[in-house]
Amino acid sequence: MRGRVLKALAILTLVLLVSIAIGLAVGSQRITPAQLFADSFSRALFFRLRLPRVLLGLVIGASLAISGGTLQALFRNPLADPFTLGVSGGGALGASIAIALGWSAQLAGVPLVFVAAFAGAMLAVSVVRLIARTGAVVMPGALLLSGVAVNLIAAAAVLTVEYLTDPSSALRILRWLTGSLDVVGLTPIRNMLLVLVPAWIGLLALSRQLNLLAIDEDTAATLGVNVRRCETIAHALCALIVGVTVSAGGAIGFVGLIVPHTVRMLFGEDLRIVLPGSLLLGAAFLILADALARTVLPSGELPVGAITGLLGGPAFLWLLRRRQQYSAL
Amino acid sequence: MMLLSAQNLDYAYAAGPLAVRRVSLTAPPGTMTTVIGANGSGKSTLIRLLAGLLKPQAGTILLDGTRLADWQPRLRARHVAYVPQSTATAFPFTVMELVLSGRTPHTSRFRFENQHDQQQAQHALEMTGAAHLAQRPFISLSGGERQMVILARALAQEPRLLLLDEPSSSLDLNHRAALLRTLLNLRRTKQLSVIMITHDLQFTAAFDQVIALRCGEVTATGTPDDVLRDQVLRDVYGDPHIHAQRIGDQTLVWTDL
Numbered sequence: 001m002r003g004r005v006l007k008a009l010a011i012l013t014l015v016l017l018v019s020i021a022i023g024l025a026v027g028s029q030r031i032t033p034a035q036l037f038a039d040s041f042s043r044a045l046f047f048r049l050r051l052p053r054v055l056l057g058l059v060i061g062a063s064l065a066i067s068g069g070t071l072q073a074l075f076r077n078p079l080a081d082p083f084t085l086g087v088s089g090g091g092a093l094g095a096s097i098a099i100a101l102g103w104s105a106q107l108a109g110v111p112l113v114f115v116a117a118f119a120g121a122m123l124a125v126s127v128v129r130l131i132a133r134t135g136a137v138v139m140p141g142a143l144l145l146s147g148v149a150v151n152l153i154a155a156a157a158v159l160t161v162e163y164l165t166d167p168s169s170a171l172r173i174l175r176w177l178t179g180s181l182d183v184v185g186l187t188p189i190r191n192m193l194l195v196l197v198p199a200w201i202g203l204l205a206l207s208r209q210l211n212l213l214a215i216d217e218d219t220a221a222t223l224g225v226n227v228r229r230c231e232t233i234a235h236a237l238c239a240l241i242v243g244v245t246v247s248a249g250g251a252i253g254f255v256g257l258i259v260p261h262t263v264r265m266l267f268g269e270d271l272r273i274v275l276p277g278s279l280l281l282g283a284a285f286l287i288l289a290d291a292l293a294r295t296v297l298p299s300g301e302l303p304v305g306a307i308t309g310l311l312g313g314p315a316f317l318w319l320l321r322r323r324q325q326y327s328a329l
Numbered sequence: 330m331m332l333l334s335a336q337n338l339d340y341a342y343a344a345g346p347l348a349v350r351r352v353s354l355t356a357p358p359g360t361m362t363t364v365i366g367a368n369g370s371g372k373s374t375l376i377r378l379l380a381g382l383l384k385p386q387a388g389t390i391l392l393d394g395t396r397l398a399d400w401q402p403r404l405r406a407r408h409v410a411y412v413p414q415s416t417a418t419a420f421p422f423t424v425m426e427l428v429l430s431g432r433t434p435h436t437s438r439f440r441f442e443n444q445h446d447q448q449q450a451q452h453a454l455e456m457t458g459a460a461h462l463a464q465r466p467f468i469s470l471s472g473g474e475r476q477m478v479i480l481a482r483a484l485a486q487e488p489r490l491l492l493l494d495e496p497s498s499s500l501d502l503n504h505r506a507a508l509l510r511t512l513l514n515l516r517r518t519k520q521l522s523v524i525m526i527t528h529d530l531q532f533t534a535a536f537d538q539v540i541a542l543r544c545g546e547v548t549a550t551g552t553p554d555d556v557l558r559d560q561v562l563r564d565v566y567g568d569p570h571i572h573a574q575r576i577g578d579q580t581l582v583w584t585d586l
Contacts (some may be wrong), residue, residue, distance in 0.1 A: 001429075001441040076419040208438065212430055215418050222380055222411040223433045223486070224403035269422045272441070 001270075008267040012280035016058075019284035019291075023054040027294045028301075052183045056248065057290045057304070058283040059192055060181070061255055062200070063245040065282020067238040068256020069263075069274050070203055073214035074234055075132070075143055078319055081256035082242040083312075085143070086124045086150030088253070091239075091246035093154040093161075094120025096173050098247070100165035111191065111247075118243035124150045125239050176250050181290050181304055188248065195244050199237045204275055206234055211271035252286070252305045254312020259285050261319065330394070332358045332490055332522050333379065333409075338388035340374055348374040350545040351388075356490065359520040361512065363533050365556075366542035367566050372526045373414065373494055375542065379524065380411040380492050392490075406434035410488035414495050416479050421466040424478050428454055428463075431485035446485075453485040454478075456511050458504065472499035480508070484515075493525040509535055530582040533557060534575070541565040553580065 025031060027050060035042040064082055071080040071087070082088045098116035127150055132143035158177065162170045183189065203210075209230045212220035221227050245252075263277035286304065289311070293302040333356040340349040349371045356362055364372050377383045379390060381397050390397040392408060410431070418427075431453070432446040442450075454460040459477040462470060467478060476499050483491060491512070497505045509532050515521040525536075533539055539556040541549040542565075549561045556562075557580050562571045570585040 005441070072420075078419060205439075208433070212433060214420055215422060215427065215430060216413075216416055218382055218411070218413055219416065219430070219482075221382055221402070222406060222409070223430065224401075224406035226402055264420075268426070269420050270426060 004267065005273050005276075008263075008273050008277055009280065012263075012277050012284070016280050016284040016287075019287045020054060020058070023057065023287040023291045024050055026291050048185060052186055052189060053181050053290065054287055055186070055189050056181045056183045057287040059189060059196060060245050060249045060252060061259075061286025061289075062279045062283040063196055063241045064252065064255035065259035065278035065285070066200060066203055066275055067241050068282075069260035069271065069278040070206075070210060070234055070238050071256070072260060073210040073271055074231060074238075076214060076216075077143055078261070079144060079257070079316065080147075081254065082121075082238070083151075083251065083253040083256065084316070085128050085147040086154060087121045087128075087239060087242045088246050088251040089151040089154035090124025090127075091117040091121035091243040092177060092251050093157050094118070094123075094243065095247040096158045096161045096177075099173050099176070100161050100169050113247045114191075114195065114244050117247035118240050120154070121243035121246070122236065122239035124154065125235050129235065181249055181286075183248075192244055192248055196241060199241045200279060202237045203234065203241075204279075206230060206237075207272045207275045210234060210275070214269075214271055250303075250305060253309045254316065255282055255286055255308055257319070258308075258312050258315045261315070330358075331355050331391070333390070333392055333524075335379065335390045336388050338375070338378055338385045338390070340378055340383060340385050342374075348545050349378065349385075352542070352545070352547055353388075354524075354540055354547075354550070356522045356524055358489065358522055359516050360538060361516060361523045361536040362525070362538040362540060363536045364524065364526045364540045364542060365528070365530065365533065365565065370542040371545035372542055374545075376411070376492050376494050376524065376526055380409065381405065382411070403434055406486065408488055409490045409492065410483035410486040411492045412476075412479050412483045412494060412496050414498065415472070416467075416475060418467055421468055423463070424454070424459070424465050424467055424470070425450065425463045427467050427478060428482045428485050431482035434486060449487065450481075450485045453481040456484055457481045458507055473501065473504060476500060477504065477508075484511075489520070490522045490524070493523065495526050495528065497527065497529055505529060505532065530557070530562075530573075531579060534578060534580045543567075557582065 029045065031042050031046055031050065036046055068081040071082065071085060072078055094116035095113050098113040128143065128146045131146040132139055162173050209225045212223055212225050213230065217227055259282040260274055260278045263274050263281055267273045267277060289307045290304045293304045293307045296302060336353050338349055338352045339347055341347045352375055364375065366372050374383065378385050384398065392400060392405065428450040429442050429446060432442050432449060436442055436446060454463055457477040457480050459474065459481055462474060462478060467475065470478065476496055480496055497508055500508060512523050513535065534553045536553060539551065539553050540547055541556055541561065548565055549556045557573045559571060559573055562573055562582065563569050568584055571582065573580055573582045
């Protein structure tokens, strides 16, 4: 088992390194290592724009994928993901309110937009959890439907905020909502990592208990898992991760769905592989999707959310079609 | 010293009547107890209380003299294993992965299962006759195969007390007998105690103690000879046409059509 994990993580680390190299090389202008030394314009482009963008892709991709894997285990539902459950929507609503109030506002040193997005995501996950759970059972159909409803409500509320706020904030919200990795400089990424790294570690530390929960709730309880506590902590960590991610990159869909399932298909069901594997592969996936978004059009670029949506939507439908394999649906 | 003892347990589901009412029972080490009763008589609720999955609204449950609720869940899991009526998983875990999960209480939190755990899991699968299924996805198995696998997971847990909720309901006759032989064998070699719900009255004569529930209350308790009588069973199942007859080591129970 330990050997299997190490092998999986070694392979995925390699994939991530290759993706980073590709992400750093391609774009509106190709940058080679030689140019980096020779040309000060290329250097500025690389360090001010290209590198931060690749790093943001890494951070957001890793975050969305690990939360997807966790939510699937928590709800014992292969179709769960920050996007399908409305957690991203809730986060987006919280972030929009914060942006309308002023982008740079802070609360005790933490950017207000993080706090608001976390609150929105936490509210969404609590609502979905409350509605989908009847007694001891989480109803898979109700789970996804309540996710849809939460998304719709959040989208309507975001629209309302856009209408009520001044035009420049509204434009900012609109641009950010489409989901893109536009970023200048490394400071915003450092701020995110201060919150995200501890949350990632928290989820990884829970991965064995989450694995037992993914099998069955009663089983987990009789094997020594404190089910309520584990669920509450994992929900809060997911809401935190998704909130912070959404506030930086907008609602980028389906990464949390495609990536954990790919890791499952390659390396098996054990969450102790799926979660760290998703962290690595999610990072690689979003870096590559963004590289594609930057280069696919002859001029200009697509928002990365469009790429992940176009890839992820069909993947979702394919999983739905394959549901005979999953008895809980 | 009792391994497990329960005193005057009451339990009601939200806005319902009492599903279990003033139930007391004891399980000394190395004893086999069976719980019988009609559908809806509170058997599963009782066993879920004993497994710590439900908390009694009145009464106490002691494991090794300590209140069950005061045990650390992980330590308790080294002593008590539970086999539910049926298990369905949302993800295609393999049989081996599932049985290995039974080793969780014995492996430290940030370690993976080692060679010894693998062997215990393999051994448990062999005991239940499910070793050939090891690499199959659990959700592709039949109901009876699933029951054997879930039993194997409980055995891999190396418990001192095994709580079984109708473990043989989907098993064929041959596998039912094999299940009982495995349990009797573990009682002899490992002092295993068993509390098992069953509708399968044929094998109850092999148990040390029979507890009969009706509407959540214990109506009869004692040795199989005490409980498996026409009058007692007619009362338990509310059927005036039930007959019980002892033939050698077996008890034949039937009802007129």
